[in-house]
Amino acid sequence: MFALALVCALAFTTTVSLAADPLPSWNDTAPKKAIVAFVEKVIKEGSPDFVPVPERIATFDNDGTLWAEQPMYFQFFFALDRVKALAPQHPEWKTKEPFASLLKGDVQGALAGGERAMLEIVMATHTGITTTEFEQIVKDWLATAKHPKTNRPYTEMVYQPMLELLAYLRANGFKTFIVSGGGIEFMRPWTEKVYGIPPERVIGSSIKTRFEIRDGKPVLVRLPELNFIDDKTGKPVGINSHIGRRPIAAFGNSDGDHQMLQYTAAGGAARFCLLVHHTDGEREWAYDRNSSIGRLDKALDEAQAKGWTVVDMKNDWKVIYPFEKR
């Protein structure tokens, strides 16, 4: 068996290294070259930058890094639909902000409270049910909801170049994790199918849950109480809590990812930090320093100062979404 095992191992190694371009949707510009150079460096046994397989941890932000986040975080569209669905059970929302504005169709008014207000709406519309019930609600919503601009299902508005990057890293022994400010249980029902990332490799913001026996069956009830905000300084905390190892590569697009990239960069010699810069107003959206969603300002300054890789979506990506290829 050992000889056959060796043949098989060599065969697969050869397959990987001789395979066609693993990043076909990336132009041959600096970011692609930097990614490939980093991966080849850390997988090369005997090299000073070699990283053993178990330590090849790569963390990805979700909103604006793996899928789009304009004109609002997609989870917020879900929350709006939930507000409408739940309004009959919550008469108090008629006079209570930000719900009152939402129910009048004034999304901008509700958004005035910023990201914190958004999170509040999300929490208020995501609780009082079991984890199993919530999972089904998310799945049902994704099956029918459409993005207001593209009229596509939200799970089709993922970035093709990033799907290729996830697969490329995994083919080289990396474990890929999501580390998002979005709700952990909003992402888990679909990340395995869409990104190849199973629930246990998804880290996000969360509310508290409580174990109960209901009708003789053990369930977890979602409580209207914040547990953890996985954003900014929370991202390294979430990474430590869920992974217990510092990533060797981190991918983000906003100041919400700044500390995750700092934490990753400080881990040792061969480290890789990348920011997706939204520069394509035609195929996607163009925004950075002045955007209320996905603001990229301080992290962009540090990326330039430290030589982190910055993807210029307009010039570095051949396609944005998978459906463009069809």
Add this chain to the structure above:
Amino acid sequence: MFALALVCALAFTTTVSLAADPLPSWNDTAPKKAIVAFVEKVIKEGSPDFVPVPERIATFDNDGTLWAEQPMYFQFFFALDRVKALAPQHPEWKTKEPFASLLKGDVQGALAGGERAMLEIVMATHTGITTTEFEQIVKDWLATAKHPKTNRPYTEMVYQPMLELLAYLRANGFKTFIVSGGGIEFMRPWTEKVYGIPPERVIGSSIKTRFEIRDGKPVLVRLPELNFIDDKTGKPVGINSHIGRRPIAAFGNSDGDHQMLQYTAAGGAARFCLLVHHTDGEREWAYDRNSSIGRLDKALDEAQAKGWTVVDMKNDWKVIYPFEKR
């Protein structure tokens, strides 16, 4: 390549199924038969009990299930040594319980407060340093500390039959997780080496951490504030938080594991729940309903009522520790 890949896949499949007994330290009694029957059932494609690989989640308690827990939780021995090491910096401990008793050598007096008091001591001695510093302290302690009865390093006091079970499950596509009341960062420095379980598959009790830039470097500081107690009803909560899927198999030894087993059993058709019953006062320790550590009472009643598997350590295990085999 496809043909070779197929040959390789078949070759390895055959290796697994024709391999020698994967559980050689288990007697051919009911528990071993139940384990093998369960595994063969869920991995058989086309069977009504078939479970796809990504959903083959198995969760293991640690203290008393994977390694010993007498005469005290091993982490508590670590905490005692930390109390002695830190006492000069904490003059207030001389008059403050439970530290005062500990410093006088009166462990029983300190233990009077029960598991909560233990946790308090653990927390007080585990904070104020960075996560990286704590990891090193744990490693240094494990390298020299010896168990008071066997005079063996603590990491040698793991159960050989359970090591075989972990490997057997992983060889059949299971993901093995630890779900322990012990400190998550006390376990992670050594679980990969000892159990083959990497840090990201370790769930435990935790304190809060805070992201800081110290001397220009990003670190996580361990705060003297409880974050989560991963015990009893906390275990299903921790499982949901870290794994996001209900286990199909769960392994414990005490009432602290009761809700984890209930939660697992309620998940569907093919589910497996096992309790390690400490019945071997000669080779290990004999304790159950009246023990202050690892009390097994209500869970044992439910195991008997529901037909969960109960391991009688004395009669079902050929050896307890790996060093007995040498």
